[in-house]
């Protein structure tokens with residue numbers, strides 16, 4: 001159940017919000033009273049997402065690449081020009097261009113994941129800070145992953161960028177306090193396009209391994225992000241909230257496990 005007025009009067013920017021978790025977060029923020037800015041690389045999908053909001057006039061869609069510092073500055077400027085403030089930022093856009101062992105990874109795809117997933121978080125946060133939050137305050141939520149806390153086959157470099165996001169969250173929380181709060185969420189497996197190759201072939205088996213008995217839905221993440229953006233989290237900064245149905249709260253093959 002959402003709190004209708006919790007984000008009233010706020011302007012929230014969500015990167016990578018034409019579908020999946022980002023779109024669910026943007027919709028939830030709008031339901032809770034915010035005006036929202038959504039970004040993505042592809043104009044058609046982004047505009048379709050905007051037009052499906054109950055009130056598209058309260059949504060600004062800006063085509064932008066999360067790995068570009070120039071785009072980060074342009075999006076912040078457009079947000080301020082259009083809505084007049086930038087009170088919340090959700091660093092959601094991420095990419096996973098390489099699957100395989102670390103020692104076989106190529107430089108180009110490693111750089112791309114680093115630029116979007118890791119440096120992109122700093123770029124967008126810096127743009128929001130310079131443009132609005134330094135003088136007026138604000139809240140930032142980074143979308144990390146439980147992968148940033150674990151060892152898994154094939155997605156080691158992606159997971160390393162997400163481990164960096166966990167650290168960046170604490171570092172930025174320290175650097176931007178007391179006016180700006182910075183937190184993260186670490187989702188487990190969520191039913192989106194991004195993770196389709198993981199959940200689609202084996203959803204039943206995967207669900208059995210998750211204590212709460214199912215994979216996650218984008219809305220499972222959205223409510224927690226809205227809470228962290230709101231004054232309900234007024235004394236929370238530098239924290240990571242795990243949203244994984246209990247995935248990381250089960251035996252992991254450590255010493256002592258039968």
Ligand SMILES: NC(=O)c1ccc[n+]([C@@H]2O[C@H](COP(=O)([O-])OP(=O)(O)OC[C@H]3O[C@@H](n4cnc5c(N)ncnc54)[C@H](OP(=O)(O)O)[C@@H]3O)[C@@H](O)[C@H]2O)c1
Pocket residue numbers: 015016017018019020021022039040041042043045046064065066067091092093094095116143144145146186187188189190191192193194195
């Ligand atoms: N799904 C999971 O199981 C899971 C688990 C843990 C964490 N996460 C994290 O959750 C976040 C969202 O993932 P998702 O599963 O919702 O993915 P998704 O369904 O694939 O959606 C990704 C969104 O980001 C946009 N995007 C992709 N690359 C971008 C870029 N370089 N610049 C700007 N926008 C970009 C996409 O639009 P365009 O293609 O038009 O750019 C799309 O709107 C990511 O940070 C991901 O690492 C996901």
